[in-house]
Amino acid sequence: MGTHLKPDFAKRGKALKKMMAEKDLDAVMTSSQNEILYYTGYIGLKDDRLFMIFPLDGRPKLAVSPLSNEAKKFYPEIVYMEKFADVLACLKPYKAVGYDERAVSIMVYQELNKLKIRLQPATDALEALRIAKDAYEIEQIRKAAAITGKVLASVSERLVGRSEKEIADALEIGYRKMGTESAYDSIVCAGSNTQFVHHAPAAKIVGGKDAVMIDTAAKVNGYCCDVTRIFFRRMDAKRRKLYEDVKHIKDEITGIIKAGAACKDIEDFYRSLLRKKGYPVVHSFGHGVGLSVHEPTGDVLKENAVITIEPGVYIKNFAGFRVEDTVVVKKGKADVLSGMIPIT
C-alpha cells in the first residue's frame, strides 16, 4: 500500500538507545515480530521465528531461520539461525541485555541463562517507546480505519439471514479484496449474544429484530485499527435506551481526551458515568492501538498516542452494546480516526 511517508528507523533506534543507556543495558533482545518490524522494517510470515539483537553501539542483527533464505534482500544484518546457539553467539559480547519477558518463552530463557550476562525484563520500557505514534504510523491507522469503514458499509448491507460466522468471514473477505487483512478475529454477535463481550462468531442466524454488534478492523502495513459498531433494523425502547446511553458515554469520554490527561482520571470518569446510570463496569474505557491491537496507554496520555474509546454495557440475558472508536490524542482534543464510520 503506497504512502508518501516512510518509517524513520534511525529516529526509532535513537530513542531505543536512549532508553538502553538510561537502564544501563548494552543490548536488547526481542522475539516480538512487532518490535522487529518497528526497528528494522522486516516482515516475514506469521509463523516465522525471529530474534532481533539491538546493541547500544552498531546496527541491530536479525536472526532468522535458514528457510527465510530471502531475508537479506529486506534487511542486511541477517544471521541464519541453524540452532539457538547462533543467537547466543550474537549476545556473547554484551554484559547487560534487556529482553521482552512477555514474548520470550521459558525454553529460550533457559538457553539465555547459559550466558554469563545480566538479563533484565524490558517489555514495559520497549512498549513505552511505541506509545506516541509518528506521522507514518498515524497515516497507516487512518488508512486502516477508512478500509474498515468501506468493508463494514458493504457487509452491513446484508446481515439478516446470515450467520454470525458468515458475516465474520465476509469481513475478512472484504479486507482481503482490498489487499489488507483483519487486525484481529472479528467479533460478530446477534441478539442476545451481544451480552457476551468477546463472543466468537457462531452459527446463530441474524433475525430481523436482532441488533448485531460487530467489532472489527483492518490492519494496514502492520498497523491495526479497532472499531465496534451496532447495526439493527428496529430496536425496542428498552434496548434503545441502553444503546443511546452507551453512545452518550462515548461522546462524554471523547470530550475529555487530550494530551496530558491522566488515564486514571479518564477511567474514573468512565466508571462514574456507568454507575450514575446503574450499569455494571465490565471493562475499561479503552487501550492503546498500533502494531498490536492491545497496547498500553501510559499513565498520562501522550500527544500522538493512538487509543480506543470503547464504553460497553452488558446486561445478562438481555443485551450488550459497545461502541468503539480509534482516536489519536492531540493537544486539547481527540482526533477520531474512525470518525468516518457512521454510528447508527
Added chain:
Amino acid sequence: MGTHLKPDFAKRGKALKKMMAEKDLDAVMTSSQNEILYYTGYIGLKDDRLFMIFPLDGRPKLAVSPLSNEAKKFYPEIVYMEKFADVLACLKPYKAVGYDERAVSIMVYQELNKLKIRLQPATDALEALRIAKDAYEIEQIRKAAAITGKVLASVSERLVGRSEKEIADALEIGYRKMGTESAYDSIVCAGSNTQFVHHAPAAKIVGGKDAVMIDTAAKVNGYCCDVTRIFFRRMDAKRRKLYEDVKHIKDEITGIIKAGAACKDIEDFYRSLLRKKGYPVVHSFGHGVGLSVHEPTGDVLKENAVITIEPGVYIKNFAGFRVEDTVVVKKGKADVLSGMIPIT
C-alpha cells in the same frame, strides 16, 4: 462443519493422566490453545489468553479472561481470571506441575516460581500424546485437504497477470467462502522467487513463463492440512528436469512411509536421493501436522500419525520446486490425504 465423529475427550484425558503418572506429576498447566482444544473442546478468539490446569485427579479447569463471559456455555469448569493470582490459586494444591515451556512466557514462569511447587518442562511429552491421530482428527484433516483442493483448483485457473499477494488473498477468500480459514500464511512465489523457501507473497506479477509455487492449506475445526503444488503454462527443459526430479523423490519417499519406520532412516533416504542428483539439502523430508501446522513426528512413525512429505530443491538465482502432501501413516503404507489435489 458437521461430522458424524466426535472427539473422545475422556480417552485423551486418560492418556494424559497416564503420562502424568509416569512422570510423577500431579497436574499439568498449559497456555497452548491447541492443547486446550484437544483436551476440553474449548475454542475462543485467537488473541484470548487461556490457561488449562489439568489435575491427575478430577476435571481440568480452564482459566479465561472475564471478557470471555460466555465460556461456561462451552466448558463447565471455568475460572474467571481477574489477575494471574487466580491461576496460581488453582495450582496451589499440587506438588509437581508439568508445563509447556515453549508456550509459557518468562513473565508467567516467574509468577509460577512464587509457588513452592516442582515445575517440570513437559512440551515434548504433551506433543508426543498428540502424534497419533484418532478417527475424528483424521476426518478433519481429510476435509481440510478436500477444501484446499477445491480452492486451489479455482484460484489456479487465473494466475498470470495477478500478483503473488493477490493470489494469496484469493486463497484466503476461497477458504472463508467455504466457512474455513487458511492453516497458515499461504506462500505464493512466482518465477525466480521460487528459489526462496519461505517467501512472503509480494507485489511480483505472475508472467506467462513463470512457474508458480503455492504452499497453502485450509484448517477445519482447528485441524491443519499442508500442501504445496506447482502451476505453470510451459516450462523449459532445465526447470522441467528439476521439477520431475522433485516429484520422483516425493514418490520414492512416500513409498517407504509406514508405521514403524524410523524417521532418521526416511531422512537419510531423502538426503541420499538429493545428493545422488547433486542437489543441496535445504530442509527435512517433512513434519507432523495436526492442530499445529508443525508438529513432531516422533523417532519412529506411529500408526495414524499425520505427516507431510515435502521434498524441496532450491537453486540460487534459478528456481526452486517443492511438492508437498499430507499423509496419514498406516501399517505398511502412507494414505495420501491430499492425493485428490492434482500434481501437474
